[in-house]
Amino acid sequence: MAGPTLSRFLGLFRMRDASDPSRVAAVSSDGAVKVEGVTLRDSTGGAISPDRYPQTLTYNGDGTVNTVSFTDGTYTWTQTFTYTxxxxxxxxxxxxS
Incomplete structure (x- = not known):
């Protein structure tokens, strides 16, 4: 039987950012880090919410993911993957863009 994973162990805790008590991070039982009170920003510093929109993937010739993007109907945001x-x-x- 395997021992407890780090994510399960950390899932027992909530971590508070001492410099900003409104920011709280917790690790869920599935290993995902969930952060409350933090705003995701794009490369210009603008606030974005990619989880609110469908995301589109493009692929390189070898089948690896090249980009992921989403649009709010006015602007499109894209992340590009780098491989070695x-x-x-x-x-x-x-x-x-």
Whole structure:
């Protein structure tokens, strides 16, 4: 039987940012980090909410994901993936176009 995972262990805790008590992070039982009170920003500093919109993926010739994007009907935001030896090594900031 496998021992408890770090995410399960951390799921027992809620972490509060001492510099901003309204920001709280917790690790759920599925390992996802959930942060409350934090605004996601694009490369220009504008607030964005990609989870509120359908996201579109584009692919490279080798089948790896090239970009993920979403639109609010006026603007489109895109993140680009960078690879080395077939493994993701970077994801860009959300870039508005």
């Amino acid at each position: 030896a077939g493994k993701v090594i970077g994801i860009s900031a959300w870039v508005q």
